Amino acid sequence: MLLIFGLAGFAVPAITMAAGGGSAGDQQYTDPFGASSGGRGTTKAAATPTAPTPAASAPAATAPPPGPPAATAPGTTSTPTAVAATNGTTGKTLPFTGYDGRLAVLLGAGLVLGGAALRTRLRRS
């Protein structure tokens, strides 16, 4: 969304401004995660179907399995049904950014083996 006002200062010969002022219509934006929280805004939006666009997205019956929400055709919007179909797709986890504990285990195992080998060698001698 980038709004353009002040056309007097920005003469834009080739641009036909959208009704309501130089931007993609609000109805084109959809929450890819749907009405997951039941918050006021989403509840309201879901209750008010968005304006249809040339191509509709997949109906609920063809909604994908859990994972990232499915794509609509480029340039189209999700219908409320399709948005609702993406609910519950919360299976993803954020990347692990901490210390890799396997390194410590490997180091520990190496020390144990080294110690055992040294002990065996000393016992023989």
Added chain:
Amino acid sequence: MSRRSLALAVAAILILPALAVAAPAHHTNRTPAPAATPFGFVGMNVDGPLLDAGINLTPVFARMESTGVEAVRTTFNWAAAQPVPGGSIDFTRTDALVGAAAARGMTVLPVIIYVPSWDAAPHDPGTLANPVDDAPYAAFSAALVHRYGPQGSYWSEHPGTRRLPIRRWQIWNEPNFNYYWRQPFAATYVRLLAAAHAAINAADPGAKIVLAGFPDLAWKLLNTIYSVPGAARDFDIVAVHPYTEQPANVIRFLQYVRDSMKRHGDTRKPLLVTETGWNSSYGHRPADNFCCQTTASGQMAKVKAELPLLAARRRSMNLLGFYFYTWAGDEYAGAPSFNFAGLFDDVNGRLNAKPVYPLFRQGVLALERCRRKGATADTCAQRVR
């Protein structure tokens, strides 16, 4: 050594490294204050009433800077700058904006957009024109680099202005929407991207090309970009507009985009959130048709929650920064939802701070570990201890 002693020694050797790993985590919990975000992490969109012809950006940018804003994103309007085919380029407006930003030490991310009639393809009413020929758009992009890049004529013509060359250029905006681009967008958009990339890098080999920001199912839209052969070579930074109701889902959104990049072997590139925010349009019919609108108090709560999330994930997401959407809107009954996205509301030319503004300021200064900013965006007059 007995068997028992040996077993104890083995157990100790295995347990000690685990304790060593756990110790830093406890230490982190005891010191909650994170490191300051790097310069340029906090950005702001400049559009709407701030692009009015008569507006004086100097005081606006001064307030932005004191708020903690370190970078601004705005449109560089090709149609307005070069209305005549092959004619000279009028840099008046862009000079004013770049100069006002530089005076406050803020970097500029231009979105090169809007096609003059002489290169405009036929398009539906209420939509933007795409270029018929991409070469003039590329030439305009190169001209902008020659004006504002490292060797830019603007800097030599304004020796009193702090030299802050533009090194990142965003090519268009949200081409997945019918409003911005003729659909399907991928092949034709990538063609423009390639032309602009070649021209900009010829003018400044160190310049970075920022992909147009994608909202909605951005990771799927990115897949369509990657499906165009060679497309990944034509951009350096992936941009997204994670408009979603819940602040935590902004991070989820970024993760899905990262997953898409990983699937296409493009993990090294950074991410840039070129728009994010919430609109306080709920209750302002007929603006009640946007997925992510909320009330004024909801806007406050979501912004407050989002800022630390972005900072906390910046390393793991390789996130360069974010540009809040937006500084100022123009709110009135029945206005489009995005008119309610601002930290300020334009009332007859006067910008009135909304309740979300002080929270935003407090939030970004906390990210920067700064209590009070200095005279320029890269300075802090009073640090948080």
